[in-house]
Each structure stands twice: as structure tokens, then as C-alpha cells.
Amino acid sequence: MPIPIEKLVVVGVGLIGASFALALKAAGGARRVVGVGRSRANLEQALAMGAIDDAMHDAARAVEGADFVLVATPVGAMRDVFAGIAPKLAPDAVVTDGGSTKQSVVAAARATLGDRTAQFVPAHPIAGSDTSGAAAATAALYRDREVIVTPLQENPPAAVARVRAAWQACGARVAEMAPGEHDAILAAVSHLPHLLSYALVHELAARGDATQLFAHAGTGLRDVTRLAASHPEMWRDVCLANRDALLGELRRYQDALARVGALLEQSDAAALERLFAAARAARRAWTDRNG
């Protein structure tokens, strides 16, 4: 019986961690939740919302006696968390994470968890938001969203099943793939869009007439730039952790912009319309398929 979890520890009680705790509790999937974080105000918020039952600053002490640990800090901080908790982890505890990159997290786990490595099942819930912190968390965040689990060769099937079951209890669909495949896909469909969105807002905001520009912008710019409201520290870590794949995606996109710029330069009306029509058809096929 993979759930309920007797003692769940959530390290990093932000949007991802606190929503996981709320969703599991709502589903009867966790009896007691201990939240670990740096910010007292954020932990108090999580306590007040009922996402966590106890708050601590020390992850190592928190995981004593825990049977399930979710590490939901920025990916750059996970190595230190793993190193801290490794000596205190029970042999039957399962550890997972909520990081947006997987190869870097797997490397951090292998470097620090020692003979506890097989207990770590990497995962990534594809359910971000431009909001952050426990205050933005909801029990519904993962409903009908996808969680990609990237198991290690040494994971016992029961540990993988437990992580899958916890996410399914939150309402998510679970997919499995290799960490490298995950990182290649997410570089294209998530990490690049974040970079593009940050760069666009930054470029516009640096101008002398930025206030006037934004004042006349409509819903189009608002949609294109929503990701620029995302958590800067989290996205700094993601970009650096998946740097090579992201640089490859950025170069492909730069080439695509050069091509569309050349069509515009040549006033090639027919080719521009074909490109726009193909893009519209592809996007509609996607959104029709995936709801």
C-alpha cells in the first residue's frame, strides 16, 4: 500500500511543495506533514493554510522518521539538501523532487546520497505558474497535469510505484522517461519560452518610453510575457542546470527568427502567410489534442 504516507517532509514549501502537501492531504494521502524552509513568514503561511503541520529550518532533523520526502527547492540548492539529509534518511524512506531539470538533479543525488541513492526517484510536475510561495499554493494545482518521473536504474519498483501513486493521488497523470530525454524536451517547450519571455520584458522595460509602451499593450503582450513573472532564482538555476540543451534551443530559435526576418525584409507575402498558417494549424492541432 504505497499511500497514505505516515510522515511527509517537504523541503522547500513554495508553490510546488505546498501544493503537493495540500493535494495529498485533501486526498487522504498523508497523515502528517513537516515543512522545511528558510523563510519563517512563508512557513507560517503554510502552517496557517494547513499545508504543513510542523515547520522546521533543518532538513536533516526533519527527515528523521519520515517515510516520504519531497525536495522542492530551486534545483541549484538540491545538492546541499541531499547531502544534509543522507545520514538521517530511514532505509525505507522514499525521496523525490519537483525540479524542472532532471540530469543535474540526478548528478547531485548520486554525488551526495551514497547508499541511499536507490531511494531517490526523480520527478518533475509540469504545473508551474507565474506565482510563487506557499501563499499561491492550491490543492488543485496538479489536477489533470502531467508529472514526468525519470527513475534511476537502481530504484526498486516499489519506490517508483510509491512516487507515482503520490502524484496520482494529487490528480496528476504520470509519464516516465529517461532524465536526458526529459531535459531535451523541457528545454524546447518550457525553458526556452521562459528565456524568451524574460528577454522580451527586459528589452522593453529598459527603454526610456517603457511606461508608454506598456500602457498601450493589450492581452497579446500580456500572454507572451506571463512567464517573465516567474521566480528569478528558480529559473536562474534551471537555465544553468540545463544550459547546453537550452543554448541549443536558443540557437535554433535565433535561426528561425533570422528566417522570418528575411521573409519580412523581402516583403515575401506568400511565404509569411504560409508560415503563419502552418503555425496556426500546428497550434490548433496541439490544443485540440491536449484539451
Next chain:
Amino acid sequence: MPIPIEKLVVVGVGLIGASFALALKAAGGARRVVGVGRSRANLEQALAMGAIDDAMHDAARAVEGADFVLVATPVGAMRDVFAGIAPKLAPDAVVTDGGSTKQSVVAAARATLGDRTAQFVPAHPIAGSDTSGAAAATAALYRDREVIVTPLQENPPAAVARVRAAWQACGARVAEMAPGEHDAILAAVSHLPHLLSYALVHELAARGDATQLFAHAGTGLRDVTRLAASHPEMWRDVCLANRDALLGELRRYQDALARVGALLEQSDAAALERLFAAARAARRAWTDRNG
């Protein structure tokens, strides 16, 4: 008394034109509406929705006896519309448009409307959508949205007042500026974002593993690419009509991407976080200011 309009003619009964007709009718601002379009199915849709009372294919015949004409075709088609209606326009009729570029429309009007030019008051409602056609129209489309009017020097104040009043009756806020200023601002905050969004979807969709990429995409890619579902013919015309300003914006953005790519290449964590944080602060200031 600028409104009600006795006979309103809408040339191009798509999202923009049909929503204008629905909104004005709902406000008691138009007694009779004649819709002009190419597609019989779309005109029948507009009739069935009550957006228009009569449908015609010939704009010149339609404008006979009209006191208000909205040209809401793609901007590349407006020159022919103006040339067609010029001989039949009543001397007290007011003509306006809903085009996303203004200098090209003003040039088309000056080249074709002859001594009726002073009756043309250019305007642009900043209220697009990724939907199109009469079926997507609503009386609420312009509520609390901005309409930019770019009057000609020769417009009588009463004609400008009439166009302003019609848009205000639709629930819009009206701003005024010169056509060139409009085109410079919209190139940055609307035309470029459309181009970026089309280019991103087109690039992803052209890959062999496109279906898998889209299957694992979340709300982030969905937001960034919503504009790629926009009307290809309309946006082909906008891009060509405002080509020089748009090429300038594209080059600025390409430079911005090169800079962020260099930071990533150098793994400059502090500079990336600063850029992301500045973008987030600018976007939040904008959305806080503009609701």
C-alpha cells in the same frame, strides 16, 4: 448628437467588425447595420447572431445612404475598399477603420478617397484575440479596452468626436496620437510578439518529434504561443504594412537574445538572476498599473 447612427455599414464582418456592431446595437448606438463580406457563411452567421440586419457583397452599393462606415478588413485590403466606396459616400458620412497599422491605412485613404479624405478618421481598437470570424464576436469585446484614434489634420472635429463616441458607446477608452507614433508603439508591443509566437510554433512544429514535444508542454508554452493561433492573412498584412518598424523591433530583440545567450554561455548566474528579477519587477509594475 454623434450617435445613434441611422445606417451603419461594416465592411469585413469578422471578430472586430461584428463585435463593433453587436456592442453598438447593445448600447442603442446603431439603428440598422449592413454587413459587407466575401464569405456567405460568415455573413449568415452575423445575420443569425443579430450583429447585422442585412448582408451584401458590394461595399459601394452598401454605403449609399450610410452615415457611418467601419472598414474592418485585413489592412492590405483597405485600399480597394476605400477606392470602391469613395464615389458613393454621402458628404456627411464618417468613415473609420479597425486596422492594426495606421500609416499604411492613412496612405491608402489619401490615395483613394479624394475629396472624401477628410471624412476618414483612422482608429485601432486594441482588442484582438486568437479567434476570428463573426462567430467569435461578442458585444463585450471592447469593454475597458483601449481604442487609439489617429486623426488626420483635415478631419473636422465633429467627425473625430463621432468616431470617439461610437467606440465609447462600445465600452472602450479612447486615446489619440499620430499614426507614426501608433505604429512605432504597436510594432514593439503587438506586432513583434505575434511574429515571435508564430516563429516559435513554426520552429517546434517542423521537427520530427513535434507531437511528443507538444504532448509534454504545459501552460507556459500555451501562453507564449497563443498569438500563433491568430489570423494568418490579417497578420501577414500587418507585418508588411509596418515592416520597417517591425524589422527594427526584431533586430532589437535579436540583440537582446544574443546578450542573454552570452550570459548563459558564460554561466553568469548573478547576471541572469538580475535580468530575470528586473523583468519580473517590470512586468509586475505594468500589470499592477494597468489591472
